[in-house]
Amino acid sequence: MRVMIVSLLAGLSMAGTAMAAGETLEPGEEMPGGAATHTKAFNRDAFSHFSANMSFAKEMDFKVGNGFFRRLWVTAPSSTKAADGLGPLFNARACQNCHIKDGRGHPPESGEEGVSMFLRLSIPAQTDEQKAAIAQGRANIVPEPTYGGQLQNFAIAGHAAEGRMNIRYDQVPMTLGGGEKVSLRKPTYSISDLGYGPLHPDALLSPRVAPPMIGLGLLEAIAEETLLAQADPDDKDGDGISGRAKMIWSQEDGKLMLGRFGWKGGNPTVKQQSADAFNGDIGLSNPLFPANSGDCTSAQQACLDAPHGGDAQYGGFEVPANVLDLVSFYSRNLAVPKRRDAGNAEVLHGKQVFHESGCASCHTPTYKTAQRADLPEQSEQVIWPYTDLLLHDMGDGLADGRPEGMASGSEWKTPPLWGIGLTHVVNGHTQLLHDGRARSVLEAILWHGGEAQTARDKVVALPKADRAALLRFVNSL
Numbered sequence: 452m453r454v455m456i457v458s459l460l461a462g463l464s465m466a467g468t469a470m471a472a473g474e475t476l477e478p479g480e481e482m483p484g485g486a487a488t489h490t491k492a493f494n495r496d497a498f499s500h501f502s503a504n505m506s507f508a509k510e511m512d513f514k515v516g517n518g519f520f521r522r523l524w525v526t527a528p529s530s531t532k533a534a535d536g537l538g539p540l541f542n543a544r545a546c547q548n549c550h551i552k553d554g555r556g557h558p559p560e561s562g563e564e565g566v567s568m569f570l571r572l573s574i575p576a577q578t579d580e581q582k583a584a585i586a587q588g589r590a591n592i593v594p595e596p597t598y599g600g601q602l603q604n605f606a607i608a609g610h611a612a613e614g615r616m617n618i619r620y621d622q623v624p625m626t627l628g629g630g631e632k633v634s635l636r637k638p639t640y641s642i643s644d645l646g647y648g649p650l651h652p653d654a655l656l657s658p659r660v661a662p663p664m665i666g667l668g669l670l671e672a673i674a675e676e677t678l679l680a681q682a683d684p685d686d687k688d689g690d691g692i693s694g695r696a697k698m699i700w701s702q703e704d705g706k707l708m709l710g711r712f713g714w715k716g717g718n719p720t721v722k723q724q725s726a727d728a729f730n731g732d733i734g735l736s737n738p739l740f741p742a743n744s745g746d747c748t749s750a751q752q753a754c755l756d757a758p759h760g761g762d763a764q765y766g767g768f769e770v771p772a773n774v775l776d777l778v779s780f781y782s783r784n785l786a787v788p789k790r791r792d793a794g795n796a797e798v799l800h801g802k803q804v805f806h807e808s809g810c811a812s813c814h815t816p817t818y819k820t821a822q823r824a825d826l827p828e829q830s831e832q833v834i835w836p837y838t839d840l841l842l843h844d845m846g847d848g849l850a851d852g853r854p855e856g857m858a859s860g861s862e863w864k865t866p867p868l869w870g871i872g873l874t875h876v877v878n879g880h881t882q883l884l885h886d887g888r889a890r891s892v893l894e895a896i897l898w899h900g901g902e903a904q905t906a907r908d909k910v911v912a913l914p915k916a917d918r919a920a921l922l923r924f925v926n927s928l
Contacts, residue, residue, distance in 0.1 A: 520546045602614055678709055708720070837928060
């Protein structure tokens with residue numbers, strides 16, 4: 452019922468979704484990004500194509516944006532003034548280093564330095580002013596006093612990296628319906644080789660894997676009122692699902708807006724998400740986050756005093772406004788691939804199991820995007836992202852214990868599922884969830900708790916054939 456109400460508000464005919472228990476392929480379901488969906492080969496470049504409905508005149512903007520997304524930044528000062536200003540502390544030298552092939556990052560292998568995954572850092576609010584800023588949505592966190600908002604494991608020459616992320620996995624055996632046995636891996640995180648002294652005694656750590664980039668502009672184009680209408684924070688309908696809207700301050704618009712991007716909804720727009728990543732991950736100033744030293748703190752004076760690349764000819768920023776706009780345009784227009792085997796009988800049965808198990812209560816299948824003159828490729832498209840973009844309590848198993856803005860330490864934003872079945876093709880692995888602990892779609896489901904516990908238990912109890920059909924459906928998205 453919740454999914455039906457949401458999609459009616461989005462202006463869609465719900466004839467197909469109302470019959471979700473039936474094994475039917477609904478109109479447009481094979482094209483999850485609407486007219487923006489690409490139909491090119493399902494190979495390693497499957498996440499790197501532009502919106503299929505993009506005008507020829509804009510293709511150059513996309514390609515130039517891609518160039519900046521892939522650019523390797525260098526230390527300032529440099530003769531390459533348009534590309535200097537890296538760090539001094541950083542997690543990657545290019546956006547593409549984290550979002551590999553515009554896809555999903557992964558935990559580091561044994562002995563490997565993490566690049567597409569890092570640790571977020573913060574401390575509990577200490578003052579009334581800090582508490583008020585978080586409560587009002589004007590701040591997400593209070594940074595750790597010495598190390599800032601994230602652990603940066605790389606540094607330019609002459610500076611010490613902040614430290615090294617360590618992961619230990621313990622095995623958690625489980626038996627599923629039909630006697631199938633699986634083993635989940637439970638991670639524990641720590642930091643070694645701290646470069647600037649001890650962490651605050653109340654420091655909070657949370658891992659983050661870089662998510663795939665496809666369909667971001669389409670998610671941005673869903674009307675905010677449509678998404679807010681899905682929220683049921685007090686569970687008034689009694690279905691056990693209490694999605695909450697994460698409201699956060701928009702640096703562009705100067706007002707509170709729905710947090711749509713980031714694992715806990717930390718940013719409201721693609722542009723702000725891009726600007727935040729430039730600053731925090733690579734150490735580059737830009738019009739929305741103007742600190743030339745990135746995430747460096749007052750305890751890292753050498754970092755603050757280091758030369759930067761904020762030249763006057765670029766407005767004093769290392770990433771000037773036009774470059775930020777091009778990268779944002781590129782990020783908005785990475786197209787969602789066409790579905791695979793959407794009409795297959797087992798896939799359609801898996802769709803039925805998906806709905807009957809309650810998965811669609813959070814992974815809302817479909818919307819119609821708003822009319823947006825500023826987003827022509829994303830405007831008025833019927834899309835199938837399988838997310839409500841709301842916060843949900845996912846239970847103790849997935850809790851990181853680190854609140855972020857209005858999100859608690861056990862809440863996560865529902866990630867979209869489109870493209871999930873191509874992760875192994877694009878990125879060569881199937882490591883899922885915010886920290887890559889799950890090695891398959893099944894393991895990701897089995898980690899669900901809290902509001903998703905009932906749905907998860909139904910999946911556990913399924914006959915093996917039904918569970919296989921469910922997994923094949925999800926992997927067809």
